[in-house]
Amino acid sequence: MDTKILYVSKDLTGKDDIKNLTLASEIVRNGGLVAFPTETVYGLGANALDDDAVKRIFEVKGRPQDNPLISHLASADDIAKYAHTAENDYFAKLAPLFPAPLTVVLRKLPLISNVVTAGLPNAGFRVPENLVARKFIELAGVPIAAPSANISGRPSPTKAEHVIEDLFGKVDVIIDGGPCNVGVESTIVTLATDPPVLLRPGAVTLETLSSLLGQVQISRAILSEMNNDEIASAPGMKYKHYAPVNPVTLIMGSDDKVIPYINKRCETENLAILCYDEDAGSITECRNIFTIGKADDPLGQARSIFDALRATDECSFITGVLARCPESKDGVNLAVYNRLLKASGFNVIKL
Ligand code: AMP
Ligand code: MG
Numbered sequence: 287m288d289t290k291i292l293y294v295s296k297d298l299t300g301k302d303d304i305k306n307l308t309l310a311s312e313i314v315r316n317g318g319l320v321a322f323p324t325e326t327v328y329g330l331g332a333n334a335l336d337d338d339a340v341k342r343i344f345e346v347k348g349r350p351q352d353n354p355l356i357s358h359l360a361s362a363d364d365i366a367k368y369a370h371t372a373e374n375d376y377f378a379k380l381a382p383l384f385p386a387p388l389t390v391v392l393r394k395l396p397l398i399s400n401v402v403t404a405g406l407p408n409a410g411f412r413v414p415e416n417l418v419a420r421k422f423i424e425l426a427g428v429p430i431a432a433p434s435a436n437i438s439g440r441p442s443p444t445k446a447e448h449v450i451e452d453l454f455g456k457v458d459v460i461i462d463g464g465p466c467n468v469g470v471e472s473t474i475v476t477l478a479t480d481p482p483v484l485l486r487p488g489a490v491t492l493e494t495l496s497s498l499l500g501q502v503q504i505s506r507a508i509l510s511e512m513n514n515d516e517i518a519s520a521p522g523m524k525y526k527h528y529a530p531v532n533p534v535t536l537i538m539g540s541d542d543k544v545i546p547y548i549n550k551r552c553e554t555e556n557l558a559i560l561c562y563d564e565d566a567g568s569i570t571e572c573r574n575i576f577t578i579g580k581a582d583d584p585l586g587q588a589r590s591i592f593d594a595l596r597a598t599d600e601c602s603f604i605t606g607v608l609a610r611c612p613e614s615k616d617g618v619n620l621a622v623y624n625r626l627l628k629a630s631g632f633n634v635i636k637l
Contacts, residue, residue, distance in 0.1 A: 287455055287456060287457070287458070289453070289454050289455055289456070289457055289458065289459065289460060290309075290458065290459045290460070291446070291450070291459075291460050291462055292306040292307075292309065292310055292459060292460070292461050292462065293306065293461075293462050293463075294306050294307060294323075294418050294461055294462070294463045295463070295464075296416075296417065296418065296463060296464050297417065298417050298418065298421060303418075304421075306461070307418070307421050307422050307425055307461070308425055309459075310322070310422060310459045310461055311422055311423075311425035311426040311427075313458050313459055314331055314332065314333055314339075314422075314426050314428075314430060314459075315333055315426050315427065315428055316333075317332075317333060317336050317338060317339040318332075318339070318457075318458035318459065319331070319332055319339070319342055319343065319346060319456075319457040319458050319459075320332075320422070320457065320458060320459040320460075320461065321435040321443075321449045321453060321457055321459065321460040321461065322418065322419055322422050322430075322432075322435075322461045322463070323416055323418050323419060323446070323461060323462075323463030323464065323466060324358075324387075324414040324415075324416045324419040324466065325387055325414060325415045325416040325419075325466060325467045325468045326387045326414075326466060326468045326469070326470060326471050326472050326488065326489070327434045327435070327442040327443055327444050327466055327469070327470070327471055327592070328434065328435040328436075328442075328443040328444070328445075328446070328448065328449045328466065329358065329419070329430075329432030329433065329434065329435055330343055330346070330347065330432055330433060330434070330435035330453065330457065331358070331422075331430040331431065331432040332430070332431050332432070333426070333428045333429075333430070333431075334355075334357045334398065334399075334402050334428065334429040334430060334431035335397065335399075335428050335429065336428075337399050337401045340355065340399070340401045340402055340431050341401060343355065343431065343432075343433065346453065346456045346457060347433065347436070347437060347438045348437055348438045348439075349433060349438045350438070350525060351404060352404045352405070353404060353433075353525065354402065354403045354404040354406055354409070354410065355402050355403075355404075355410075355431040355432065355433050356389050356410040356411065356412050356431070356432060356433070356472070356474075357398060357402060357409060357410065357411050357412070357429040357430065357431050358411075358412050358413070358414060358419065358423055358429065358430040358431075358432050359411060359412070359413050359423060359429055359430075360413065360420050360423040360424035361384075361413060361424075362381050362384035362385075362413050364413075364429070365377075365381075365390070365392070365411045365413075367395070367397065368394065368395050368397050368398050368409065368411065368429060369392035369393060369394050369395055369398070369409060369411060370392060370393045370394075370395065371392060374392060374393075374477055376477040376482055376499055377390060377392060377477050379498045379499055380475070380477070380495075380498060380499070383490065383494075383498075384413040385413040385414055385415040385420060386413070386415055386490055387414075387415065387468050387471075387472045387473060387488050387489045387490055388412065388472055388473050388475070388488070388490040389410045389411065389412040389472045389473065389474040389475070389486075390410070390411055390412075390474075390475060390476075390477050391408050391409065391410045391411075391474065391475070391476035391477060391478055391485065392408060392409065392411065392477055392478055393407060393408055393478050394407065394408060394409035398429075402431050408476065408478045410474060412472055416463070416466075416467075418461065418463040419463075422461065434471060435449045435452070435453060435457075435460075436448065436449070436452045436453075437452045437453075438525070439525070439526050439527065439528075439529055440452060440528070440529070440530075440596075441528045441529070441530060441592040441593075441595040441596045441629065442470075442471060442528065442592045443592070444465060444466040444469045444589070444592050444593055445464075445465045445466070445593065446460060446461075446462035446463070446464070448592075448593070448596060451596075465589075466589075467589065468488070468489045468585075468588060468589065469588045469589035469590065469591060469592060469593075470488055470489065470588045470591065470592070470621045470622070470625055471486065471488060472486070472488050472489075472490075473486060473487060473488030473489065473490040473491070473495070473621070474486040474488070475495055475499075475502065476519065481499070481500070481501040481502060481503055482495070482499050482502050482503070483502070483503045483504070483505055483519060484502055484503065484504045484505060484508065485505050485507075485508075485519055485523070486505075486508070486523070486624070487508060487620040487621040487624050488618075488621050489585070489588065489618055489621065491617045491618060491620070492504065492620060493616070493617060505519055505523070507519075507523035508523075508620070508624050509615075509623075509624070509627065510632070511631075511632045526628075526631065527625075527628040527629065528592065528595060528625055528628050528629040529595075529628075529629050529631070530595045530596060530598045530599050530607060530629070531598075531599045532558065532598060532599075532601075532604055532605065532606050532607050533606045533607070533630075533631075533633070534595070534606070534607045534608075534609055534626075534629045534630040534631075534633065535606060535607070535608050535609070535630060535633050535634075535635060536609050536610075536611040536626055536627065536630045536633065536634040536635065537608050537609065537610050537611065537634075537635050537637065538610075538611050538612075538613055538634055538635070538636045538637065539613070539636060539637030540637075541565070541568075543637035544565075544610060544637060545565060545568045545569065547635075547637055548561070548569055548571075548572065548608055549568075549569060549570060549571040549572075550571075551608065552569070552571035552572040553571050555605060555606070556603050556604050556605055557572060557574065557604055557605065557606050557607065557608055558572075558574035558575075558576065558598040558601045558604050558606075558607045558608075559572050559574065559575045559576065559607070559608050559609075559610075560576050560577075560578055560591075560594050560595070560598070560607060560608070560609035560610060561575065561576075561577060561578070561609075561610045562577065562578065562579065562580060562581040562587075562610060563577045563579060563580050563581075564580065564581055565577075565581075565610065574598070574601045574604060576594040576597050576598065577590075577594075578590045578591055578594050578610075584612065584617060584618035584619045584621075584622050585618055587612075587618075587622045588618055588621055588622055591622060591625055591626070592625070595607075595609075595629055609626055609629070609630065611623055611626045611627075611634070
């Protein structure tokens with residue numbers, strides 16, 4: 287298939303931006319697949335009201351059929367067209383946050399089909415902050431069902447190059463809107479239960495949600511492995527996720543333990559290392575070092591984590607990846623830790 291790559295500037299000031307977005311929005315409305323930038327990661331969008339188009343998302347990504355999709359809307363007011371919002375007090379408390387890197391799960395109305403929700407009675411909705419994403423959805427005039435624009439199981443795409451690597455020739459359009467600001471997928475909270483449950487941590491933190499909603503439970507799947515027969519409330523959580531080609535091991539501990547441990551392992555093994563900016567100078571035994579931001583900057587780490595995981599695929603002859611992971615689970619640290627846990631298949635060495 288011929289894939290068009292269309293460039294659009296982040297602030298929509300480019301001469302051809304609206305022309306390109308109009309073309310992409312016509313293609314998606316008429317059943318095509320369009321990869322588009324959001325503030326979290328790139329999404330692979332289809333018209334959420336067109337079951338055949340939505341089914342193609344699952345085929346192209348190799349996505350398991352029971353893993354539902356999030357519907358993206360241009361305005362929070364539109365959520366009421368597709369879900370029961372009026373009687374949900376929790377929704378009223380979160381609605382002012384939109385646009386944001388946040389997905390709310392609500393009891394759906396019939397317009398959102400079972401193909402989008404993988405048969406679930408509830409559906410996820412998000413209004414992205416990214417201007418390109420919002421303009422694209424607004425011009426399409428329909429809700430856009432979109433998972434991350436990667437091959438299922440691979441690290442999520444935070445640059446157009448990542449989408450090209452995974453999906454060129456398989457989708458109609460890739461909109462290149464530059465690198466994603468947040469870099470990890472949206473926070474998902476279900477408001478269809480009482481109390482609400484955090485299903486996936488992201489840049490909108492548990493602390494923020496709790497301050498607005500009162501008690502918020504945290505899904506067990508965020509920090510621990512699910513059994514095969516367990517029913518996940520966010521089905522995506524039970525699948526292998528974010529994994530580079532080589533096996534990932536997480537290393538948790540203080541500098542004085544982690545750095546010597548990494549150097550020792552690298553004396554005898556050919557490994558790639560993901561570490562904080564401050565660590566790089568002390569890791570003397572390894573040539574494949576990828577820094578993921580400062581130790582005290584989880585937002586910066588979130589922005590680069592998937593790019594760094596993908597970059598390890600380019601290292602020749604390595605047998606594994608050691609990744610330093612946060613000890614704190616506060617704020618955005620929880621999102622970084624969760625993605626690293628899944629990338630490693632819950633393989634953590636605590637020093
Ligand atoms: P992705 O955009 O590829 O990260 O996939 C979307 C994520 O949202 C998956 O982890 C889904 O399990 C989750 N999700 C989407 N819709 C729902 C829903 N109705 N209920 C629970 N989780 C959902
Ligand atoms: Mg995904």
